[in-house]
Amino acid sequence: MTITNSKRGSSKPTINDVAALAGVSKKTVSRVINGSDSLSGATLERVQKVIVELGYVPNPQARALAFGRNFAVALLHDNPNAQTVLNFERGVLDAIKDSDLALMVRPVDRHSPSMLEDIAKFLQQQRPLGVLILPPISERDDLANLCRTMGVRYVRVGSTALDDPAHCVASDDGVVVAQACRLLISTGHRRIGLVRGPHGFRSAAERELGFDAAMDEAGLDVPDDYRTQGDYRFESGRAAGRALLALDSPPTAIFASNDEMAAGVVHAALERGLVVPRDLSVVGFDDSPTAHHLWPSLTTVRWPIKDMGVLAAEKLIGDFLDTRRFSQDVHELPSALIERASIAVPKT
Amino acid sequence: MTITNSKRGSSKPTINDVAALAGVSKKTVSRVINGSDSLSGATLERVQKVIVELGYVPNPQARALAFGRNFAVALLHDNPNAQTVLNFERGVLDAIKDSDLALMVRPVDRHSPSMLEDIAKFLQQQRPLGVLILPPISERDDLANLCRTMGVRYVRVGSTALDDPAHCVASDDGVVVAQACRLLISTGHRRIGLVRGPHGFRSAAERELGFDAAMDEAGLDVPDDYRTQGDYRFESGRAAGRALLALDSPPTAIFASNDEMAAGVVHAALERGLVVPRDLSVVGFDDSPTAHHLWPSLTTVRWPIKDMGVLAAEKLIGDFLDTRRFSQDVHELPSALIERASIAVPKT
DNA sequence: TTAAAGTTTGACACCGGTGTCTACAAGCAT
């Protein structure tokens, strides 16, 4: 026993204080903290009692230094949608709230040429246990490779499985979009337009696939000019809406690949003096606040984003958590179709 | 000189490697890193050269342990508005991007009885250099006191100066709201209704004060039933709108204390078959995505939230930063009135 | 009964920095 009591009586107790009071070595206390094996029931109990008595909490900074890793998980995102990021964050915090893990959020800039380097530097410096990656940057394989080569755990969140089940959490965009489109079809629509998401985005491709599936199923033919290109932003949706509505035989319903663009489509319709949904039905995707606030409120698709946060955290650092809500092998979570007021029976 | 080279050649260089290569002691390298005084130009230069050569970056975990503080600033928020949080975050990151500081984001639950304890535990464990507090929890003096007694620096963000200039960053809500209301008045409105923010919120009070100022100035009398109570959420705005429009002599314009409630007011108007802005002018506050996406797009007030992030960070940890954009004594930043399409000349 | 194997625990170095105190050199007044 070479342990001395900490000098400053008022300060937070350290591992040394616990060790001294329990009459064991630091290392033994460390073993108790980390739930290591090979501990006799007697010592374990004694040490735990002292820990509680002193209200001892291990110092994360010291642990990080000795362990070579920060007891934290990092969230990498490129602000697809503020509400999404925050809700996901809530999910992650929910999952880790009983552990002594921390969450660090890292916004990155997808358009910066130094993005990968910046992230590499961040991972080098902060050494989180692992990273959670939100779309759209979750789709980048080079980022996943970076994590792999740097030995940092990662979980990618996406519209579809982006990686093997251990490294991804997915929604089923294609499935719900098909469901949404079937709703349009069963309401009577035959001429249905599409506003795509940006090129190169997996989510955009998945949603279009869902759209196609529903159209095929119903034997509906989609003319080329019914498929318009957007970039997930409001203005692109408005432009797409204007183009679609200016066609000789315009669609009676439009599926926009996200809510912002759907809002743009609604604006385009209103500009022409059309009434939504009487003259045009619109469906969006995301269930953003906008979808709720728009008039008419928008029928849309809601990602189970908070649950995805929980699941992603559990996948990433399940071994550090003592309670789990999801089983190991789940990786896809179902989205929900939120039916609101933007769909009606077509006039003709 | 008691320094030995690090054994593992491939690993990141440590302070020991730098010291050995430069032929100085660890402590001297430490002095260089921290820009301490009392260093001869010769050694400083030599050490700096080696640092660059080796690509040495100090290990934040080790620094945190020795320094007794994490080189990070924490952002405490209660999700007033997702976009606001994220934009503020951007500002903070902008300010610290050239330093080796990190940002940790901490959502808290204002309604949880253990909020203060949770935050205290967080501060104890993570030991950030300081905390940035976003409204509405920034308004809580007990939180500020907690920081003060725990010796953690803090800066509070609010609608008005919540603390002495060194500890707060403020917008000028009252001033812009008055300006917005003057715009309504000069457009011809005489019957102007108000949807208040929730009781006990400084921002709500400030905005009402601005409203009052403009009304007084114009000698307009505001009947009691023109002042309705909201809680910053959509539904409360809709309810308030319904109540106002059901009055015998309804207002021709309504100022809602935030955009969500303004959206609710717009819904209430549309429900009655009114056309906005022809039959009712509406002004909101926040410049949220909703304000932009609504039809008609909403005239509203934009907080300089990103700049407030920069300013708040500079106030909090200016001594760790080598570049500053704002002068020490600025603490109020001007908001902007964003004129869009929701105001028109009243019919009568 | 004794050797071999397994279990539990401690001493000690170490992670990579910073604080304190001291040694030494240079600059200044006496």
Next chain:
DNA sequence: ATGCTTGTAGACACCGGTGTCAAACTTTAA
């Protein structure tokens, strides 16, 4: 030249944990 102050840099302990390795004790097998 002597003594004193000031500036510069090093030795060493320390922050609060974890890894390694060996000692002490227990159990099992011969």
